[in-house]
Amino acid sequence: MHAYRTHHCGELRRDHVGESVRLSGWVHRKRDHGGLLFIDLRDHYGLTQLVIEPEMAFFGEVERVRQESVIRVEGKIVARDGDVVNPNLPTGEIEIRLASFEILSEADELPLPVFAEPDYPEDIRMRHRYLDLRRETLHKNIMLRSAVIGEIRRGMEARGFTDFQTPILTASSPEGARDFLVPSRLHPGKFYALPQAPQVFKQLIMVSGFDRYYQIAPCFRDEDARADRSAGEFYQLDLEMSFVEREDVFEAVGAVTHDTFAKFAGERAVTTTPFPEIPFDVAMLKYGTDKPDLRCPIEMHIVSDHFRGSGFKIFAQILESDPQNEIRAIPAPKGGSRAFCDRMNVWAQKQGLPGMGYMIFEEGEAKGPLAKNIGPERAQAIREQLGLGAGDAAFFLAGKPAEFLSVAARARVLIGEEMGLTDKDRFALCWIIDFPMYEWDEEHKKVEFGHNPFSMPQGGLAALEAATTDEEFLAIKAYQYDLVCNGYELGSGAIRNHRPDIMYKAFEIAGYGPETVERQFGGMLNAFRYGAPPHGGAALGLERIVMLLCDQENIREVTMFPMNQQAEDLLLGAPADPRLEQLRDVHIRIVPPITEKTE
Secondary structure (H helix, E strand, O other), rough: OOOOOOOOOOOOOOOOOOEEEEEEEEEEEEEOOOOOOEEEEEEEEEEEEEEEOOOHHHHHHHHOOOOOEEEEEEEEEEEHHHHHHHOOOOOOOOEEEEEEEEEEEEOOOOOOOOOOOOOOOOHHHHHHHHHOOHHHHHHHHHHHHHHHHHHHHHHHHHHHOOOOOOOOOOOOOOOOEOOOEOOOOOOOOOEEEEOOHHHOOOOHHOOOOOOEEEEEEEEEEEOEEEEEEOEEEEEEEEEEEEOOOHHHHHHHHHHHHHHHHHHOOOEHHHHHHHEEEEEEHHHHOOOOOOOOOOOOOOOOOOOOHHHHHOOOOHHHHHHHHHOOOEEEEEEEEOOOOHHHHHHHHHHHHHOOOOOOEEEEOOOOOOOHHHHHHOHHHHHHHHHHHHHHOOOOOEEEEEEEHHHHHHHHHHHHHHHHHHHOOOOOOEOOOEEEEEOOOOOEEEEOEEEOOOOOOOOOOOOOOHHHHHHOOOHHOOOEEEEEEEEEOOOOEEEEEEEOOOOOOHHHHHHHHHOOOHHHHHHHHHHHHHHHHHOOOOEEEEEHHHHHHHHHHHOOOOHHHOOOOOOOOOOEEEEOOEOOOHHHHHHOOOOOOOOOOOOOOOO
């Protein structure tokens, strides 16, 4: 017989009745039922119920054992009586009558409970993550994460991709976040950077003649944490393909994404491939965001013309004051109650807006201050444009879209949820395409790259050379795209700019001269000079995929050892003060931050 176990705790069934077995695991729960003691013994695989009778010599020891102590037991498998069978437990038809009991490792009093998983302060959970990970939900989340990675690997390799590893110690690259710097011992005063993404390397892999690359890549970014973004580090499915157009990338990524979601979605529906493609401008118009939750069917509309020169002076004057101002309407099917409309108006005020105007549509007429001021004909025209009927409502926001769209996007989702319009039982995937190549940098009053500077502009060099004004530069689109699911950006990608002449011109428009391009991207440019294939790819956030599949709202619930909101590892105490000899090795002296003295 094995020293610790003949079976694991999720394995035994009615077919095993009569066998003598040995099990080892954790004391999950202990119960006293009229003299008989019951223990739910837990290991990685599941639970098995143990029964200890009073006449056993070790009965007192079992009475004293604490939860989460590690024990080894032997006994005979017996069938449970019909009225005590647990149909919710795979081992629920049997139990083990103990013949021997031994404590392998006694647990102290627990700083947080494992059984029943009550809510507990995050700092305690992070400090004792090894206990937190014993909880059933988190344990399942981590196992699902591993299964998702396995499915992604199988899907990628079945489509001809090869797993390559790229360097961790590298040079700084412009990925949009702060680098983590690593001082060099051999080169005093110089630093490596941890990769924000394998962007440069995966493009160089294509230049090197390999055709389809992928990697479950660690990425490091010194940026603030939030619910859907880890502090410091995360993993992504990173991939690149040679001799491809955008649709080739969509076909490969879409198939792997769909198959992965479908495998673990349970009863929830998954968008079939090919996923819908929504231009960036259309997404901003209809949904107010470039990561729309398509489970909600509500689409916004521009209704400026209905208010232009109308009796509702506030909106009319907003439109007259600036040609860039707009009036947007958010339809609210079934939302035609004064209480709901007032509640949404108060919500908008809490988001920092003056409020949201609204109309309530009844049979044959529209009600509310807006409807009264613009008159029945204009109100009816709005109703027809929005496709609304009796019992419905519409909300209105006015001004520069950039100033209210984020609130409008959240309002759209909130209305959908409040009115029961959002289908919670599906994963709604889509591609957002045709992102602007450039955006306006208000702080420096100049044109700047909107996203990845290595993307190919639509129209190539001709499009860049034809543009001469800021407005024309801002109108240039890039072959950039995002994959979105249920309101989350799962990942992004692009068809890359593989030609040095186009790259020089693209950077010139953003205010970077040839010497800057050579200095910062010389390695890639030199590679492109020796024959670079047209190529493109994408990267999908692994934690976000798992977070959605696990029905979690916080990415730390699908990460084995995450840092907290302040980017601290409370378990091992990082970041920590370095030892003096460590600083000497890398030629660094710490200068305390300068703080202003307060009177």
